[in-house]
Amino acid sequence: MKKIILASKSIDRIEILKRAGIPFETFITNIDEEKYKTRILNTVELVQELAKAKAIFAKNKLLNNNLDAIIIAADTIVDLDGEIIGKAHHEKEAFNILRKLMGKTHKLITGITITETKNPKIIVDSDTTIVEFLELSDEEIWDYIKTNEWKERAGAYSIKDTASLFISKINGSSSNVIGLPMHKIYEILKKEFGLNLFQIKRI
């Protein structure tokens, strides 16, 4: 079987692929995300371009090593009424992000790109899930921040963990909120790359 390469170091993406029994290796990409963020203002376009850039970065490096592989790349952001929200860099920023999201609904958007090292085909797609938060007090938000779940996560929360206590509702794919719309990965691999994730040798 062809190797599957996840062009991401996100612990959430790694966990969800593992839990789905999919054998893969990770590849860390090095993209100047800020350059994209200043140039592209449309949210869906931005995450798609970032996912594509990560996939192509990985593809070029892996081709240099003559590796035959399928590459999956993704990028996730939060869109609150058109405002793009990424990851927090420190606790105060995490607080400000969470304060804004409380008692409201936002969009969690993941751009994905799937390609193969030895195939010119590149599939770019995205998935959007509406996420609704309860209203927490400032004190409760600070208590949440102490869990450190805000680190390295778009929107500064982790739906699988303590944030489950304040996520009242989602509408869309739940794996997408974790950072990989798994049903789309399954469909694209099957239809576009002839790889059925139910028929692989599972881990």
Add this chain to the structure above:
Amino acid sequence: MKKIILASKSIDRIEILKRAGIPFETFITNIDEEKYKTRILNTVELVQELAKAKAIFAKNKLLNNNLDAIIIAADTIVDLDGEIIGKAHHEKEAFNILRKLMGKTHKLITGITITETKNPKIIVDSDTTIVEFLELSDEEIWDYIKTNEWKERAGAYSIKDTASLFISKINGSSSNVIGLPMHKIYEILKKEFGLNLFQIKRI
């Protein structure tokens, strides 16, 4: 802090409470579920009555031991156009359940009951999430069954694991699909029992 007792042996409920950082102990109840299933035909009423029966079973046993504790009990079923679907007992039954659910939407309903050993108050509630499945082939369903995720789970699937590949959409609480509507647990404990899950000593 008062002990929290989860009146359930579900590995999914145990995992989601742990991941939310909540310290708790489990207590295994012994309820004749079939008796309820033949008597109660309304789905929401059924899961509520089952959750209540589990909570009261645990409450009586724990009171005998003079333990001061908050008890959380739950029961989950799948409702497909009014047909009540529980857990499969063998692979063929799991196949038949999954075959029925593919390409359609169903309701995942969890009844919950929260009470305290030394408090007559009993709160009974439920939460419903709409879950949409892609259409899988019979061969893919059999491949899924080999993962053993169907065991001990209402509807014979696990959204956190390989089933993420065929769950295209949900509408409602995602923790509810795992077996515990965490936002409702948080709200009920805070409003009805004065326990704030953000302010406890976390695990």
